[in-house]
Amino acid sequence: MVTTGDCRWLTENEVDTNPPLCSLAVTTLGWTYHYSNKAMDWAQARQFCQENYTDMVVIQSQRENDHLVSLLPNRISSPYYWIGITKNHKNETWRWIGNNSTWIGNQSWAEDEPNNNYSNEFCVEIYVNKGKNRGKWNDEKCSNPKYAVCYKSQCTESSCVRGTCHETVENTTCLCEPGFKGDRCQTAQCTESSCVRGTCHETIENTTCLCEPGFKGDRCQTAVQCPHPSDPLNGVYSCREGNQTFNSTCQLKCHLFVLVIGSSAITCGATGVWSGPRPTCTSSDGCVWMWSCLSLLLHLSLLDEAQKKKETYPSKAARRSDESIQ
Known part of the structure; x- marks a missing residue:
């Protein structure tokens, strides 16, 4: 811990010519505590805290209560400090400013307190004098003069990169957004x-x-996608379920009377290119165009048929020639 600011207590005969500020021992990472050198009513005390620091102190646990009391100096003539818990009506619940918490420790109040002695004791002071009431609370009229106890937040906009900053007595903690980690939520997870x-x-x-x-x-x-393969002459590619993504295959189907030359299947590669040499559709006698092959086959068939008829039925000229010879 280190002490910030030049502080000393004024004697009863001294005039306070310095700004009414003073800082307590502070932790290296968490918030800092501060107090005033002048007594003021509760509303003025809060305004003082908000103008010079963050706000009036908000105690969140018995541990923090005891820690704060150990830091506050004992003012012999008036050992009382305003703290940031209040209410607006006697039937309301005590609430802390800022976070609206209702935390009150089992032994926070001094004996027989809060008693609302004047029916309008809606603010709370903390005792720092020695004795059994040290660190205890008392309800008090908000118009009575007390010293202010403030805190200054150490959380800033840059405290947590991807998270929410939370302060405790001794440090700041970042509550990270989902998917982030690190002491400042700076690392994606x-x-x-x-x-x-x-x-x-x-x-x-x-x-x-x-x-x-x-x-x-x-x-x-x-998945990486390949372009639809171009259909070759006399053939059509058929792709399973119309899918042309990585590792999918397309099958080449050739037209009637035409054969597949090469592997009929091609596979979509990791780079979006179809694998291997492309198959082709070609007839066994070298024909490429299906209809030309069919025409050739038909022509050959007709020639063969004519030859058979010629051999079976000789021409009339040939028969007359044979008859004249006889």
């Missing part, structure tokens, strides 16, 4: 769902996915 088909790498304020071959996208969620 990989989870099982960070990368669909890849490996997650943590970086400052982000995560990066190293995708498996054949996948892309910021989460490796999209």
Whole structure:
């Protein structure tokens, strides 16, 4: 701990010519406590705290209560300080300013307190004098003069990169957003769902996915896609379910009387290119065009048929020639 500011208590005969500020021992990471050198009513005390620090002190636990009392100096003539718990009506619940908490320790109040002795004791003072009431609370009229106890927040906009800053007596803590970690929530955190088909790498304020071959996208969620293959002469590609993504296959189907030359299947590769040499559709006798092959086959068939008729039925000229010879 270190002490900030030049503080000393004024004697009864001295005039306070310095600003009414003084700082307590502070922790290195958490909030700091401060107090006034002048007594003032509760509303003025809160205004003093808000103008010079963050707000009037808000006690969140018995541990903090005891810690605060151990730091506050004992003012012999008036050992009382305003704290930030109040209410507006006798039937209301005591609430802390700022966070609206209703925390009150089992032994926070002094003996026989709060008693609302004047029916309008709606503010609370804390005793720092020695004895059994040290650190105890008492309800008091808000118009009575007491010293202010303030705190200064150490949380800033830059305290937590991707989280919410929370302060305690001894440090600040960052409550990180989902997917982030680190003392300042500065590191993105990989989870099982960070990368669909890849490996997650943590970086400052982000995560990066190293995708498996054949996948892309910021989460490796999209399979690489190949363009639809161009149909060759005398054939058509058929792709299963119309899918042309990584590792999918397309089958070449040739027209009637035409054969597939090469492997009939092609596979979509990791880079979006179809694998291997493309198959072709070709007839066994070298014909490429199906209809030309059919025409040739028909022509050959007709020639063969004519030859058979010629051999079976000789021409009239040939028969007359044979008859004249006889």
